[in-house]
Amino acid sequence: MAYTKYSLTPANNTATPPDGAPEGMLPSAVNDTMRDMMAQIRDCGDGIRDGTYTMTAPKITGGTITGVTYTSIVITGGSITGITDLAVADGGTGASTAANARTNLSAAASGANSDITSLTGLTTPLSQAQGGTGTTTGYYGFKNRIINGAMVIDQRNAGASVTPASGSYTLDRWQTVQTVASKFSVQQNAGSVTPPAGFKNYLGITSLSAYTVGSSELFNFLQNIEGYNIADLGWGTANAKTVTLSFQVYSSLTGTFGGAFNNGGSRSYPFTYSIPVANTWTSISITVVGDTSGTWGSTNSNGIQIWFSLGCGSSQSGTAGAWSGSNFVSATGATSVVGTNGATFYITGVQLEVGSTATSFDYRPYGTELNLCKRYFENWGAGHALPLPQNYGTTTDRMPGIQWEVQKRGTPSITFSSSTLNFLGQQTGGGSITVTAISSAAPTIWGDDYWQISHSTVTSGLNRYVVDTGQYVWISAEL
Amino acid sequence: MYKLIKNDDVIKMVLRIESNTFIPFALDNTDYQNFKKEVLAGAELQDVDGNVMTDVAEYVRTLP
Numbered sequence: 001m002a003y004t005k006y007s008l009t010p011a012n013n014t015a016t017p018p019d020g021a022p023e024g025m026l027p028s029a030v031n032d033t034m035r036d037m038m039a040q041i042r043d044c045g046d047g048i049r050d051g052t053y054t055m056t057a058p059k060i061t062g063g064t065i066t067g068v069t070y071t072s073i074v075i076t077g078g079s080i081t082g083i084t085d086l087a088v089a090d091g092g093t094g095a096s097t098a099a100n101a102r103t104n105l106s107a108a109a110s111g112a113n114s115d116i117t118s119l120t121g122l123t124t125p126l127s128q129a130q131g132g133t134g135t136t137t138g139y140y141g142f143k144n145r146i147i148n149g150a151m152v153i154d155q156r157n158a159g160a161s162v163t164p165a166s167g168s169y170t171l172d173r174w175q176t177v178q179t180v181a182s183k184f185s186v187q188q189n190a191g192s193v194t195p196p197a198g199f200k201n202y203l204g205i206t207s208l209s210a211y212t213v214g215s216s217e218l219f220n221f222l223q224n225i226e227g228y229n230i231a232d233l234g235w236g237t238a239n240a241k242t243v244t245l246s247f248q249v250y251s252s253l254t255g256t257f258g259g260a261f262n263n264g265g266s267r268s269y270p271f272t273y274s275i276p277v278a279n280t281w282t283s284i285s286i287t288v289v290g291d292t293s294g295t296w297g298s299t300n301s302n303g304i305q306i307w308f309s310l311g312c313g314s315s316q317s318g319t320a321g322a323w324s325g326s327n328f329v330s331a332t333g334a335t336s337v338v339g340t341n342g343a344t345f346y347i348t349g350v351q352l353e354v355g356s357t358a359t360s361f362d363y364r365p366y367g368t369e370l371n372l373c374k375r376y377f378e379n380w381g382a383g384h385a386l387p388l389p390q391n392y393g394t395t396t397d398r399m400p401g402i403q404w405e406v407q408k409r410g411t412p413s414i415t416f417s418s419s420t421l422n423f424l425g426q427q428t429g430g431g432s433i434t435v436t437a438i439s440s441a442a443p444t445i446w447g448d449d450y451w452q453i454s455h456s457t458v459t460s461g462l463n464r465y466v467v468d469t470g471q472y473v474w475i476s477a478e479l
Numbered sequence: 480m481y482k483l484i485k486n487d488d489v490i491k492m493v494l495r496i497e498s499n500t501f502i503p504f505a506l507d508n509t510d511y512q513n514f515k516k517e518v519l520a521g522a523e524l525q526d527v528d529g530n531v532m533t534d535v536a537e538y539v540r541t542l543p
Binding site: 412413441 | 484486487491492494495498499500501502503505507508509510511513
Protein backbone atom coordinates (compact mmCIF):
# COMPACT_ATOMS: atom_id res chain seq x y z
CA MET A 1 0.00 0.00 0.00
CA ALA A 2 2.68 2.41 -1.05
CA TYR A 3 0.09 4.88 -2.24
CA THR A 4 -0.12 6.02 1.33
CA LYS A 5 3.19 7.76 0.88
CA TYR A 6 1.26 10.45 -0.95
CA SER A 7 -0.30 13.31 0.99
CA LEU A 8 -3.94 14.31 0.53
CA THR A 9 -2.54 17.91 0.41
CA PRO A 10 -1.04 18.40 -3.03
CA ALA A 11 1.47 20.99 -1.86
CA ASN A 12 2.89 18.49 0.55
CA ASN A 13 3.86 15.90 -2.08
CA THR A 14 7.40 17.31 -2.37
CA ALA A 15 9.43 14.18 -1.63
CA THR A 16 12.38 13.30 -3.82
CA PRO A 17 11.21 11.77 -7.13
CA PRO A 18 9.75 9.34 -7.85
CA ASP A 19 8.01 9.57 -4.44
CA GLY A 20 7.17 13.21 -4.94
CA ALA A 21 7.31 16.16 -7.26
CA PRO A 22 9.30 18.97 -5.61
CA GLU A 23 9.62 22.43 -7.09
CA GLY A 24 12.47 22.61 -9.62
CA MET A 25 12.71 18.89 -10.05
CA LEU A 26 14.82 17.81 -12.94
CA PRO A 27 12.92 17.13 -16.17
CA SER A 28 14.55 13.74 -16.30
CA ALA A 29 12.79 12.86 -13.08
CA VAL A 30 9.28 13.76 -14.32
CA ASN A 31 8.75 10.48 -16.20
CA ASP A 32 10.05 8.51 -13.22
CA THR A 33 7.50 10.17 -10.96
CA MET A 34 4.65 9.59 -13.45
CA ARG A 35 5.60 5.92 -13.83
CA ASP A 36 5.64 5.53 -10.08
CA MET A 37 2.16 7.11 -9.82
CA MET A 38 0.88 4.70 -12.55
CA ALA A 39 2.19 1.74 -10.58
CA GLN A 40 0.54 2.98 -7.36
CA ILE A 41 -2.83 3.45 -9.12
CA ARG A 42 -2.60 -0.11 -10.50
CA ASP A 43 -1.67 -1.48 -7.11
CA CYS A 44 -4.60 0.34 -5.46
CA GLY A 45 -7.07 -0.90 -8.06
CA ASP A 46 -5.87 -4.49 -7.79
CA GLY A 47 -6.14 -4.26 -4.02
CA ILE A 48 -9.78 -3.23 -4.17
CA ARG A 49 -10.56 -5.82 -6.80
CA ASP A 50 -8.80 -8.68 -5.04
CA GLY A 51 -9.82 -7.81 -1.51
CA THR A 52 -6.30 -7.43 -0.24
CA TYR A 53 -7.07 -3.98 1.18
CA THR A 54 -8.80 -3.48 4.50
CA MET A 55 -11.13 -0.52 4.30
CA THR A 56 -11.49 1.07 7.68
CA ALA A 57 -14.71 3.06 7.22
CA PRO A 58 -16.29 2.30 3.91
CA LYS A 59 -19.76 3.63 3.05
CA ILE A 60 -21.65 1.56 0.52
CA THR A 61 -24.64 3.15 -1.11
CA GLY A 62 -25.29 0.74 -3.97
CA GLY A 63 -23.83 -1.81 -6.34
CA THR A 64 -22.19 -5.13 -5.61
CA ILE A 65 -19.04 -5.81 -3.67
CA THR A 66 -17.32 -9.13 -3.40
CA GLY A 67 -14.06 -10.25 -1.94
CA VAL A 68 -13.34 -7.12 0.06
CA THR A 69 -12.51 -7.06 3.75
CA TYR A 70 -14.07 -4.29 5.83
CA THR A 71 -13.62 -3.49 9.47
CA SER A 72 -16.65 -1.22 9.80
CA ILE A 73 -19.56 -0.84 7.43
CA VAL A 74 -22.45 1.60 7.50
CA ILE A 75 -25.34 0.44 5.36
CA THR A 76 -27.87 3.15 4.69
CA GLY A 77 -30.20 1.37 2.30
CA GLY A 78 -30.71 -1.40 -0.19
CA SER A 79 -30.60 -5.07 0.77
CA ILE A 80 -28.21 -7.94 1.28
CA THR A 81 -28.94 -11.13 -0.56
CA GLY A 82 -27.18 -14.29 -1.47
CA ILE A 83 -24.81 -14.23 1.45
CA THR A 84 -23.75 -17.22 3.49
CA ASP A 85 -25.80 -17.52 6.74
CA LEU A 86 -24.23 -15.52 9.52
CA ALA A 87 -23.12 -17.82 12.33
CA VAL A 88 -24.59 -17.47 15.79
CA ALA A 89 -21.12 -16.55 16.99
CA ASP A 90 -21.10 -13.63 14.54
CA GLY A 91 -24.47 -12.36 15.73
CA GLY A 92 -26.51 -14.22 13.15
CA THR A 93 -28.79 -17.18 13.41
CA GLY A 94 -26.70 -19.65 11.42
CA ALA A 95 -29.83 -20.52 9.49
CA SER A 96 -31.85 -19.50 6.48
CA THR A 97 -35.26 -20.54 7.85
CA ALA A 98 -37.16 -19.38 10.92
CA ALA A 99 -37.51 -22.92 12.28
CA ASN A 100 -33.79 -23.61 11.95
CA ALA A 101 -32.98 -20.22 13.44
CA ARG A 102 -35.13 -21.01 16.56
CA THR A 103 -33.40 -24.34 16.82
CA ASN A 104 -29.93 -22.77 16.60
CA LEU A 105 -30.89 -20.06 19.09
CA SER A 106 -32.84 -22.45 21.40
CA ALA A 107 -35.74 -20.06 21.04
CA ALA A 108 -39.46 -20.87 21.12
CA ALA A 109 -41.92 -19.55 18.61
CA SER A 110 -44.28 -16.81 19.73
CA GLY A 111 -48.03 -17.29 19.71
CA ALA A 112 -49.57 -20.74 19.52
CA ASN A 113 -46.75 -23.25 19.24
CA SER A 114 -45.58 -26.62 20.36
CA ASP A 115 -41.97 -25.60 20.94
CA ILE A 116 -42.39 -25.13 24.68
CA THR A 117 -42.32 -28.53 26.33
CA SER A 118 -41.39 -27.48 29.86
CA LEU A 119 -41.16 -24.36 32.02
CA THR A 120 -38.63 -23.83 34.74
CA GLY A 121 -37.32 -20.88 36.65
CA LEU A 122 -40.53 -18.85 36.65
CA THR A 123 -40.27 -16.18 39.30
CA THR A 124 -43.93 -15.19 39.08
CA PRO A 125 -46.58 -17.90 39.23
CA LEU A 126 -48.99 -18.20 36.36
CA SER A 127 -52.26 -16.62 37.34
CA GLN A 128 -55.44 -18.64 37.41
CA ALA A 129 -56.61 -16.68 34.36
CA GLN A 130 -53.52 -18.01 32.58
CA GLY A 131 -54.29 -21.54 33.62
CA GLY A 132 -51.95 -21.50 36.58
CA THR A 133 -52.64 -21.51 40.30
CA GLY A 134 -51.65 -17.95 41.14
CA THR A 135 -49.47 -19.27 43.92
CA THR A 136 -45.92 -20.54 44.36
CA THR A 137 -46.90 -22.89 47.14
CA GLY A 138 -48.49 -25.61 45.09
CA TYR A 139 -52.08 -26.46 44.31
CA TYR A 140 -53.59 -29.49 45.86
CA GLY A 141 -56.79 -30.85 47.28
CA PHE A 142 -58.21 -29.22 50.35
CA LYS A 143 -56.64 -25.89 49.46
CA ASN A 144 -59.05 -24.22 51.85
CA ARG A 145 -58.47 -25.28 55.44
CA ILE A 146 -61.76 -23.75 56.50
CA ILE A 147 -64.74 -26.12 56.43
CA ASN A 148 -68.09 -24.70 55.37
CA GLY A 149 -66.46 -21.42 54.37
CA ALA A 150 -69.28 -20.81 51.89
CA MET A 151 -71.78 -21.16 54.75
CA VAL A 152 -73.78 -23.77 52.86
CA ILE A 153 -74.23 -26.35 55.64
CA ASP A 154 -76.57 -25.61 58.56
CA GLN A 155 -77.45 -28.98 60.09
CA ARG A 156 -78.57 -27.64 63.45
CA ASN A 157 -80.89 -24.83 62.46
CA ALA A 158 -81.67 -25.35 58.75
CA GLY A 159 -81.65 -21.62 58.09
CA ALA A 160 -83.55 -20.57 61.21
CA SER A 161 -82.38 -17.66 63.32
CA VAL A 162 -80.84 -18.46 66.71
CA THR A 163 -79.56 -16.45 69.62
CA PRO A 164 -76.68 -18.72 70.49
CA ALA A 165 -75.38 -19.52 73.93
CA SER A 166 -71.68 -18.96 74.37
CA GLY A 167 -69.70 -21.86 73.01
CA SER A 168 -72.51 -23.18 70.88
CA TYR A 169 -72.32 -23.78 67.17
CA THR A 170 -74.54 -22.13 64.61
CA LEU A 171 -73.87 -22.88 60.95
CA ASP A 172 -71.71 -25.97 60.77
CA ARG A 173 -68.20 -25.52 62.13
CA TRP A 174 -68.89 -21.91 63.15
CA GLN A 175 -68.94 -21.35 66.88
CA THR A 176 -69.91 -18.27 68.86
CA VAL A 177 -68.24 -17.19 72.07
CA GLN A 178 -69.51 -14.29 74.13
CA THR A 179 -69.33 -13.15 77.71
CA VAL A 180 -72.85 -11.69 77.81
CA ALA A 181 -75.83 -13.57 76.43
CA SER A 182 -78.40 -12.47 73.87
CA LYS A 183 -76.53 -9.58 72.28
CA PHE A 184 -76.65 -10.94 68.73
CA SER A 185 -78.43 -13.52 66.62
CA VAL A 186 -77.06 -15.74 63.89
CA GLN A 187 -78.84 -16.97 60.82
CA GLN A 188 -77.89 -18.41 57.47
CA ASN A 189 -78.75 -15.73 54.90
CA ALA A 190 -80.09 -13.32 57.51
CA GLY A 191 -81.62 -10.23 55.94
CA SER A 192 -81.89 -11.98 52.57
CA VAL A 193 -79.40 -9.77 50.78
CA THR A 194 -77.91 -10.95 47.52
CA PRO A 195 -74.76 -12.98 48.28
CA PRO A 196 -71.56 -12.01 46.48
CA ALA A 197 -70.98 -13.44 43.02
CA GLY A 198 -70.26 -17.14 43.13
CA PHE A 199 -71.98 -17.73 46.46
CA LYS A 200 -75.44 -18.76 47.52
CA ASN A 201 -75.16 -18.46 51.28
CA TYR A 202 -73.61 -16.38 54.01
CA LEU A 203 -73.48 -16.33 57.79
CA GLY A 204 -75.53 -13.37 58.98
CA ILE A 205 -75.22 -11.74 62.38
CA THR A 206 -77.62 -9.13 63.72
CA SER A 207 -76.98 -7.06 66.81
CA LEU A 208 -79.88 -7.24 69.25
CA SER A 209 -79.04 -4.15 71.28
CA ALA A 210 -76.67 -1.21 71.62
CA TYR A 211 -74.32 -2.79 74.10
CA THR A 212 -71.22 -1.08 75.47
CA VAL A 213 -68.53 -3.75 75.63
CA GLY A 214 -66.59 -3.90 78.89
CA SER A 215 -62.82 -4.06 78.90
CA SER A 216 -62.69 -7.79 79.56
CA GLU A 217 -65.74 -8.76 77.55
CA LEU A 218 -65.82 -10.36 74.13
CA PHE A 219 -68.33 -11.16 71.40
CA ASN A 220 -66.93 -13.37 68.67
CA PHE A 221 -67.56 -16.10 66.24
CA LEU A 222 -64.80 -18.41 65.12
CA GLN A 223 -63.79 -21.61 63.45
CA ASN A 224 -61.62 -24.15 65.23
CA ILE A 225 -59.48 -25.87 62.62
CA GLU A 226 -58.47 -29.39 63.58
CA GLY A 227 -54.74 -29.94 64.00
CA TYR A 228 -54.62 -32.67 61.36
CA ASN A 229 -55.76 -30.10 58.80
CA ILE A 230 -52.98 -27.59 59.51
CA ALA A 231 -50.14 -29.86 60.58
CA ASP A 232 -48.30 -29.31 57.30
CA LEU A 233 -48.04 -25.58 58.02
CA GLY A 234 -45.30 -26.26 60.54
CA TRP A 235 -46.44 -23.58 62.92
CA GLY A 236 -44.42 -23.50 66.10
CA THR A 237 -41.30 -24.44 64.14
CA ALA A 238 -38.66 -22.56 62.16
CA ASN A 239 -40.35 -23.80 58.98
CA ALA A 240 -43.70 -22.18 59.67
CA LYS A 241 -45.50 -21.42 56.42
CA THR A 242 -47.16 -18.16 55.47
CA VAL A 243 -50.93 -18.33 55.08
CA THR A 244 -53.58 -16.06 53.63
CA LEU A 245 -57.06 -15.65 55.04
CA SER A 246 -59.63 -14.29 52.62
CA PHE A 247 -63.36 -13.70 52.85
CA GLN A 248 -66.21 -11.52 51.68
CA VAL A 249 -67.90 -9.30 54.20
CA TYR A 250 -70.94 -7.02 54.25
CA SER A 251 -72.05 -4.78 57.10
CA SER A 252 -74.37 -1.94 57.89
CA LEU A 253 -71.36 -0.42 59.64
CA THR A 254 -68.14 0.91 58.17
CA GLY A 255 -64.69 1.20 59.64
CA THR A 256 -61.91 -1.03 60.86
CA PHE A 257 -62.94 -4.46 62.06
CA GLY A 258 -60.86 -7.04 63.89
CA GLY A 259 -60.10 -10.67 64.44
CA ALA A 260 -57.25 -12.94 65.39
CA PHE A 261 -55.44 -16.17 64.74
CA ASN A 262 -55.11 -18.10 67.97
CA ASN A 263 -53.76 -21.45 69.14
CA GLY A 264 -56.32 -21.73 71.89
CA GLY A 265 -54.82 -19.57 74.55
CA SER A 266 -51.11 -18.82 74.45
CA ARG A 267 -50.34 -17.47 71.00
CA SER A 268 -52.34 -15.02 68.93
CA TYR A 269 -52.07 -12.76 65.92
CA PRO A 270 -54.63 -9.93 65.89
CA PHE A 271 -55.57 -8.56 62.48
CA THR A 272 -57.68 -5.75 61.13
CA TYR A 273 -59.57 -5.20 57.92
CA SER A 274 -61.57 -2.33 56.54
CA ILE A 275 -65.16 -2.13 55.37
CA PRO A 276 -65.23 1.22 53.57
CA VAL A 277 -68.77 1.16 52.22
CA ALA A 278 -71.85 0.07 54.15
CA ASN A 279 -74.11 -2.67 52.83
CA THR A 280 -71.70 -3.64 50.07
CA TRP A 281 -69.80 -6.89 49.78
CA THR A 282 -66.10 -6.24 50.28
CA SER A 283 -63.31 -8.71 49.54
CA ILE A 284 -60.76 -9.02 52.31
CA SER A 285 -57.34 -10.68 52.21
CA ILE A 286 -55.02 -10.99 55.18
CA THR A 287 -51.59 -12.59 54.88
CA VAL A 288 -49.93 -13.88 58.01
CA VAL A 289 -46.35 -15.09 58.34
CA GLY A 290 -46.54 -18.38 60.19
CA ASP A 291 -45.77 -18.46 63.89
CA THR A 292 -42.39 -19.96 64.69
CA SER A 293 -43.17 -20.09 68.39
CA GLY A 294 -45.72 -21.66 70.66
CA THR A 295 -47.47 -25.00 70.50
CA TRP A 296 -49.93 -25.60 67.68
CA GLY A 297 -52.04 -28.74 67.61
CA SER A 298 -51.26 -31.18 64.84
CA THR A 299 -53.57 -34.11 65.57
CA ASN A 300 -57.28 -34.25 66.40
CA SER A 301 -57.15 -31.39 68.87
CA ASN A 302 -57.39 -27.71 68.09
CA GLY A 303 -54.94 -26.52 65.45
CA ILE A 304 -55.67 -22.93 64.53
CA GLN A 305 -58.62 -20.85 65.66
CA ILE A 306 -59.78 -18.05 63.36
CA TRP A 307 -61.65 -15.47 65.43
CA PHE A 308 -63.85 -12.68 64.09
CA SER A 309 -64.75 -9.94 66.50
CA LEU A 310 -68.22 -8.50 66.95
CA GLY A 311 -66.97 -6.35 69.79
CA CYS A 312 -64.13 -6.98 72.21
CA GLY A 313 -62.79 -5.14 75.23
CA SER A 314 -59.29 -3.75 75.49
CA SER A 315 -57.92 -6.70 77.45
CA GLN A 316 -59.15 -9.09 74.74
CA SER A 317 -57.54 -7.06 71.96
CA GLY A 318 -53.93 -6.71 70.86
CA THR A 319 -51.78 -4.89 68.38
CA ALA A 320 -52.66 -5.87 64.83
CA GLY A 321 -50.09 -7.46 62.56
CA ALA A 322 -47.81 -9.05 65.15
CA TRP A 323 -47.60 -12.35 66.97
CA SER A 324 -48.19 -12.18 70.68
CA GLY A 325 -47.78 -14.49 73.63
CA SER A 326 -51.17 -13.33 74.89
CA ASN A 327 -54.62 -14.77 74.28
CA PHE A 328 -56.03 -12.02 72.06
CA VAL A 329 -59.16 -12.57 70.02
CA SER A 330 -59.32 -9.21 68.25
CA ALA A 331 -57.30 -6.16 67.34
CA THR A 332 -57.16 -2.98 69.34
CA GLY A 333 -59.64 -0.34 68.20
CA ALA A 334 -61.82 -2.64 66.11
CA THR A 335 -65.44 -1.72 65.44
CA SER A 336 -68.07 -3.14 67.79
CA VAL A 337 -71.01 -4.67 65.95
CA VAL A 338 -72.94 -5.33 69.16
CA GLY A 339 -72.54 -1.66 70.01
CA THR A 340 -75.21 -0.66 67.49
CA ASN A 341 -78.73 -2.00 67.79
CA GLY A 342 -79.80 -3.66 64.58
CA ALA A 343 -76.32 -3.57 63.06
CA THR A 344 -75.69 -6.37 60.61
CA PHE A 345 -72.53 -8.29 59.80
CA TYR A 346 -72.57 -10.87 57.01
CA ILE A 347 -69.68 -13.04 55.88
CA THR A 348 -69.00 -15.82 53.39
CA GLY A 349 -66.26 -17.25 51.21
CA VAL A 350 -63.93 -17.70 54.16
CA GLN A 351 -60.75 -19.37 53.01
CA LEU A 352 -57.44 -20.09 54.70
CA GLU A 353 -54.73 -21.24 52.35
CA VAL A 354 -50.99 -21.63 52.21
CA GLY A 355 -49.07 -18.78 50.59
CA SER A 356 -49.11 -15.03 50.44
CA THR A 357 -51.80 -14.70 47.78
CA ALA A 358 -55.54 -15.14 48.07
CA THR A 359 -56.69 -17.35 45.22
CA SER A 360 -60.21 -18.14 44.08
CA PHE A 361 -62.50 -19.78 46.60
CA ASP A 362 -62.25 -23.54 46.78
CA TYR A 363 -65.92 -24.37 46.26
CA ARG A 364 -66.23 -28.04 47.13
CA PRO A 365 -69.14 -30.33 46.20
CA TYR A 366 -72.05 -30.14 48.65
CA GLY A 367 -71.73 -33.79 49.60
CA THR A 368 -68.04 -33.40 50.28
CA GLU A 369 -68.59 -30.33 52.42
CA LEU A 370 -71.41 -32.02 54.32
CA ASN A 371 -69.29 -35.06 55.11
CA LEU A 372 -66.42 -32.83 56.24
CA CYS A 373 -68.86 -31.21 58.65
CA LYS A 374 -70.11 -34.58 59.86
CA ARG A 375 -66.70 -35.47 61.21
CA TYR A 376 -67.63 -32.97 63.92
CA PHE A 377 -71.40 -33.05 64.03
CA GLU A 378 -74.31 -35.14 62.74
CA ASN A 379 -77.98 -34.33 62.94
CA TRP A 380 -80.24 -37.34 62.79
CA GLY A 381 -83.55 -35.76 61.96
CA ALA A 382 -87.03 -36.99 61.19
CA GLY A 383 -87.06 -40.22 59.22
CA HIS A 384 -83.54 -41.30 60.16
CA ALA A 385 -83.62 -45.07 60.49
CA LEU A 386 -82.57 -46.70 63.75
CA PRO A 387 -81.77 -50.29 64.72
CA LEU A 388 -84.65 -52.34 66.01
CA PRO A 389 -84.59 -53.03 69.76
CA GLN A 390 -83.47 -56.49 70.83
CA ASN A 391 -86.49 -57.64 72.85
CA TYR A 392 -89.77 -56.59 71.37
CA GLY A 393 -91.97 -57.88 74.11
CA THR A 394 -90.61 -55.85 76.98
CA THR A 395 -90.85 -52.17 77.86
CA THR A 396 -87.16 -51.78 78.68
CA ASP A 397 -84.90 -52.52 75.83
CA ARG A 398 -81.62 -51.92 74.07
CA MET A 399 -81.16 -50.55 70.62
CA PRO A 400 -77.81 -52.09 69.66
CA GLY A 401 -75.07 -51.33 67.17
CA ILE A 402 -75.53 -47.61 66.60
CA GLN A 403 -73.20 -46.44 63.82
CA TRP A 404 -72.40 -42.85 62.91
CA GLU A 405 -72.55 -41.83 59.28
CA VAL A 406 -69.00 -40.45 59.46
CA GLN A 407 -66.21 -41.40 61.84
CA LYS A 408 -65.87 -38.69 64.44
CA ARG A 409 -62.91 -36.49 65.32
CA GLY A 410 -63.12 -37.65 68.92
CA THR A 411 -65.50 -39.37 71.30
CA PRO A 412 -68.80 -37.57 70.72
CA SER A 413 -71.55 -36.32 72.98
CA ILE A 414 -75.07 -37.49 72.22
CA THR A 415 -78.02 -35.14 72.50
CA PHE A 416 -81.58 -36.44 72.28
CA SER A 417 -84.13 -33.76 71.56
CA SER A 418 -86.17 -35.05 74.48
CA SER A 419 -85.70 -37.57 77.25
CA THR A 420 -89.02 -38.98 76.13
CA LEU A 421 -87.97 -38.95 72.55
CA ASN A 422 -90.89 -39.97 70.46
CA PHE A 423 -89.26 -42.33 68.00
CA LEU A 424 -91.70 -43.65 65.53
CA GLY A 425 -91.89 -47.38 66.16
CA GLN A 426 -94.21 -49.38 63.98
CA GLN A 427 -95.43 -52.79 65.08
CA THR A 428 -95.75 -55.61 62.64
CA GLY A 429 -99.37 -56.05 63.56
CA GLY A 430 -100.08 -52.35 63.23
CA GLY A 431 -99.94 -49.47 65.65
CA SER A 432 -97.03 -47.40 66.90
CA ILE A 433 -95.14 -47.40 70.17
CA THR A 434 -93.79 -44.55 72.23
CA VAL A 435 -90.33 -44.20 73.72
CA THR A 436 -90.54 -42.94 77.28
CA ALA A 437 -86.80 -42.74 78.00
CA ILE A 438 -83.59 -43.04 76.07
CA SER A 439 -79.92 -42.78 76.92
CA SER A 440 -76.54 -43.30 75.34
CA ALA A 441 -74.33 -46.10 76.63
CA ALA A 442 -70.74 -45.89 75.42
CA PRO A 443 -70.14 -43.66 72.40
CA THR A 444 -66.94 -44.00 70.42
CA ILE A 445 -65.66 -42.32 67.27
CA TRP A 446 -67.46 -45.02 65.23
CA GLY A 447 -70.78 -45.36 67.00
CA ASP A 448 -72.43 -46.33 70.25
CA ASP A 449 -72.60 -49.76 71.87
CA TYR A 450 -76.32 -49.36 72.32
CA TRP A 451 -79.02 -46.93 73.34
CA GLN A 452 -81.03 -47.87 76.38
CA ILE A 453 -84.73 -47.24 75.86
CA SER A 454 -87.99 -47.61 77.64
CA HIS A 455 -91.12 -47.76 75.56
CA SER A 456 -94.75 -48.65 75.57
CA THR A 457 -95.57 -52.32 75.39
CA VAL A 458 -94.99 -54.01 72.09
CA THR A 459 -97.44 -56.79 71.39
CA SER A 460 -96.61 -58.00 67.93
CA GLY A 461 -92.98 -57.15 67.29
CA LEU A 462 -91.48 -54.19 65.47
CA ASN A 463 -90.72 -53.78 61.82
CA ARG A 464 -89.62 -50.19 61.75
CA TYR A 465 -87.98 -47.61 63.97
CA VAL A 466 -87.18 -44.06 62.85
CA VAL A 467 -86.73 -40.62 64.37
CA ASP A 468 -90.14 -39.02 64.50
CA THR A 469 -91.18 -35.65 63.09
CA GLY A 470 -89.88 -32.74 65.17
CA GLN A 471 -87.31 -34.88 66.98
CA TYR A 472 -83.59 -35.25 66.50
CA VAL A 473 -80.43 -36.85 67.74
CA TRP A 474 -77.24 -34.81 67.64
CA ILE A 475 -73.85 -36.46 67.65
CA SER A 476 -71.22 -33.85 68.40
CA ALA A 477 -67.45 -34.11 68.39
CA GLU A 478 -66.82 -30.42 67.89
CA LEU A 479 -63.59 -28.79 68.95
CA MET B 480 -76.74 -28.86 85.74
CA TYR B 481 -75.24 -32.31 85.32
CA LYS B 482 -76.11 -35.83 86.44
CA LEU B 483 -73.85 -38.87 86.51
CA ILE B 484 -75.05 -41.77 84.37
CA LYS B 485 -74.40 -45.42 85.12
CA ASN B 486 -74.38 -48.02 82.37
CA ASP B 487 -73.64 -51.67 83.06
CA ASP B 488 -72.82 -50.69 86.64
CA VAL B 489 -70.10 -48.32 85.55
CA ILE B 490 -70.24 -44.52 85.64
CA LYS B 491 -68.57 -43.39 82.45
CA MET B 492 -70.66 -40.47 81.30
CA VAL B 493 -72.59 -37.50 82.54
CA LEU B 494 -75.88 -36.01 81.41
CA ARG B 495 -76.17 -32.27 80.82
CA ILE B 496 -79.76 -32.00 81.91
CA GLU B 497 -80.70 -28.74 80.16
CA SER B 498 -79.89 -30.03 76.72
CA ASN B 499 -80.37 -33.77 77.39
CA THR B 500 -76.81 -34.34 76.23
CA PHE B 501 -74.91 -37.48 77.21
CA ILE B 502 -71.24 -36.62 77.63
CA PRO B 503 -68.66 -39.42 77.80
CA PHE B 504 -65.68 -39.22 80.11
CA ALA B 505 -63.26 -38.75 77.21
CA LEU B 506 -60.39 -36.31 77.13
CA ASP B 507 -60.92 -35.55 73.45
CA ASN B 508 -64.52 -34.49 74.10
CA THR B 509 -64.92 -30.72 74.38
CA ASP B 510 -68.17 -31.03 76.33
CA TYR B 511 -66.38 -33.19 78.91
CA GLN B 512 -63.66 -30.57 79.31
CA ASN B 513 -66.33 -27.90 79.77
CA PHE B 514 -68.24 -30.10 82.24
CA LYS B 515 -65.24 -30.27 84.55
CA LYS B 516 -64.63 -26.53 84.31
CA GLU B 517 -68.28 -25.74 85.00
CA VAL B 518 -68.79 -28.00 88.00
CA LEU B 519 -65.53 -26.80 89.51
CA ALA B 520 -66.85 -23.28 88.98
CA GLY B 521 -70.05 -24.14 90.86
CA ALA B 522 -72.41 -25.80 88.41
CA GLU B 523 -74.62 -28.43 90.06
CA LEU B 524 -73.63 -32.08 89.75
CA GLN B 525 -76.02 -34.87 90.78
CA ASP B 526 -75.08 -38.45 91.51
CA VAL B 527 -76.75 -41.33 89.68
CA ASP B 528 -79.70 -41.18 92.06
CA GLY B 529 -80.28 -37.50 91.51
CA ASN B 530 -78.76 -36.27 94.76
CA VAL B 531 -76.73 -33.07 94.58
CA MET B 532 -73.09 -33.82 95.19
CA THR B 533 -71.23 -31.65 97.68
CA ASP B 534 -67.69 -32.91 97.19
CA VAL B 535 -67.52 -32.09 93.52
CA ALA B 536 -63.89 -31.02 93.41
CA GLU B 537 -62.79 -34.21 95.08
CA TYR B 538 -64.84 -36.26 92.63
CA VAL B 539 -63.54 -34.40 89.58
CA ARG B 540 -60.00 -35.17 90.66
CA THR B 541 -60.80 -38.88 90.23
CA LEU B 542 -61.90 -38.39 86.63
CA PRO B 543 -59.68 -38.81 83.56
